[in-house]
Amino acid sequence: MKSQAQLEFPQFKGEALTQLPDDLFxxxxxxxxxxxxxxxxxxxxxxxxxxxxxxxxxxxxxxITDQYIKYIELMDALKIELAADYLxxxxxxxxxxxxxxxxQSEEEEDEQDPRSELIRRLQEYQRYKSASESISNIPRLDRxxxxxxxxxxxxxxxxxxxxxxxQELAAIFHEASIRPKFSAHHEIHFEELSTQDRIALILSIxxxxxxxxxxxxxxxxxxxxxxxxxxxxxxxxxxxxxLELIQNKDSNQLYLKSTNRGIH
Amino acid sequence: xTDFQNLPNIVESIxxxxxxxxxxSEIRTLLGSQNMDVDLPNIKAALxxxxxxxxxxxxxxKEVASGFRMQIKEEYGDCLYPLWNDTSSRLSKxxxxxxxxxxxxxxxxxxxxxxxxxxxxxxxIIRSLLDREWIKVSGYRDTPGRPALYETTKTFLNxxxxxxxxDLPVLPEVLPAREALDQLEAS
Numbered sequence: 001m002k003s004q005a006q007l008e009f010p011q012f013k014g015e016a017l018t019q020l021p022d023d024l025f026x027x028x029x030x031x032x033x034x035x036x037x038x039x040x041x042x043x044x045x046x047x048x049x050x051x052x053x054x055x056x057x058x059x060x061x062x063x064i065t066d067q068y069i070k071y072i073e074l075m076d077a078l079k080i081e082l083a084a085d086y087l088x089x090x091x092x093x094x095x096x097x098x099x100x101x102x103x104q105s106e107e108e109e110d111e112q113d114p115r116s117e118l119i120r121r122l123q124e125y126q127r128y129k130s131a132s133e134s135i136s137n138i139p140r141l142d143r144x145x146x147x148x149x150x151x152x153x154x155x156x157x158x159x160x161x162x163x164x165x166x167q168e169l170a171a172i173f174h175e176a177s178i179r180p181k182f183s184a185h186h187e188i189h190f191e192e193l194s195t196q197d198r199i200a201l202i203l204s205i206x207x208x209x210x211x212x213x214x215x216x217x218x219x220x221x222x223x224x225x226x227x228x229x230x231x232x233x234x235x236x237x238x239x240x241x242x243l244e245l246i247q248n249k250d251s252n253q254l255y256l257k258s259t260n261r262g263i264h
Numbered sequence: 265x266t267d268f269q270n271l272p273n274i275v276e277s278i279x280x281x282x283x284x285x286x287x288x289s290e291i292r293t294l295l296g297s298q299n300m301d302v303d304l305p306n307i308k309a310a311l312x313x314x315x316x317x318x319x320x321x322x323x324x325x326k327e328v329a330s331g332f333r334m335q336i337k338e339e340y341g342d343c344l345y346p347l348w349n350d351t352s353s354r355l356s357k358x359x360x361x362x363x364x365x366x367x368x369x370x371x372x373x374x375x376x377x378x379x380x381x382x383x384x385x386x387x388x389i390i391r392s393l394l395d396r397e398w399i400k401v402s403g404y405r406d407t408p409g410r411p412a413l414y415e416t417t418k419t420f421l422n423x424x425x426x427x428x429x430x431d432l433p434v435l436p437e438v439l440p441a442r443e444a445l446d447q448l449e450a451s
Contacts, residue, residue: 040383149283
């Protein structure tokens with residue numbers, strides 16, 4: 001299985017850098033360009049593997065690890081900020097390398113090849129890397145093709161012009177000029193009756209009597225406000241399932257029936 | 265139904281002026297709002313007339329994910345490239361890998377993308393994909409942290425001249441890990 005991915009080589013001073021020198025010397029100025037061109041440690045690894053023209057499955061972890069770590073050291077020496085992920089990969093490689101060096105005891109023979117997880121991930125990454133290169137080559141809007149569009153014509157005026165006589169204008173002006181005189185101050189009174197208190201009151205009544213009539217939940221002297229607060233409290237209680245609101249078809253009396261929830 | 269002799273011209277003006285893909289039904293609604301009662305086959309026929317009309321020209325009618333649009337034929341793009349070329353047309357490898365993984369695995373979380381790419385997905389890439397309207401948040405995975413699930417949009421397909429997600433290149437297959445391992449052991 002040869003690499004499906006077409007490698008894109010980084011450019012340096014107008015020339016494609018098609019291969020890394022054997023001693024892995026990279027011109028310092030070029031390194032940053034390399035770094036920008038690699039999309040992550042997996043990409044670097046694939047590059048190192050494919051540069052050697054070997055199959056991922058024949059991965060010589062020992063050699064690749066040495067190269068990878070040299071590469072990382074070089075970047076570090078040049079004070080290039082290394083993403084932590086590059087170091088994680090270095091650690092992973094070193095771990096695989098060390099476990100391959102250890103003699104395998106018979107009990108451990110059933111264990112997986114230490115390379116298998118890395119190989120699986122490299123293969124998986126290679127699939128998407130290759131697909132992403134194909135997608136990059138698909139003609140793209142504003143890079144390979146463009147929309148045909150034109151500036152819009154002048155639209156006909158849709159709104160009909162307003163017709164107004166001088167008398168109407170004068171009347172409007174007069175009305176607007178006297179408007180400030182209509183302003184007055186209002187004192188806002190805060191509610192004297194609280195819905196919360198009423199809820200507590202209704203609950204305490206329902207504790208003693210199972211059914212009460214709605215008019216029993218307010219006093220006449222509380223007026224309209226009393227009715228509103230009592231009604232809001234009843235609705236609230238009904239919503240939470242503490243009581244049922246019942247009204248007979250022929251009567252206009254509203255009854256509050258306790259559901260006894262949470263009481264017994 | 266009234267016979268509109270100039271229907272191709274009317275449809276042409278809509279596509280030319282819209283500068284974005286228009287569905288047949290969208291065109292019909294637009295015509296209807298101007299008291300032109302036209303059915304879908306007639307609009308399709310008008311589009312065919314336009315296609316014939318443009319055969320020898322530099323423009324074409326193209327059907328993409330969000331409908332029909334008028335565009336400049338690709339072979340005439342060269343001269344426009346310098347005119348429109350801006351940095352936004354160059355997309356990084358990391359950017360393309362990210363959108364590709366979302367396209368094939370959707371819906372996908374940042375974690376899914378990081379698992380494959382082996383590197384943290386930068387917030388900037390996700391933001392610029394969202395800004396481009398190439399991806400959108402389709403929900404949240406029901407796992408701790410409730411990570412956002414991303415999927416590609418119709419705009420992504422439109423911008424690549426595609427009608428459906430199935431028109432994307434086929435994701436290359438690899439040997440399953442098990443077989444790969446057997447090969448390793450054999451060698």
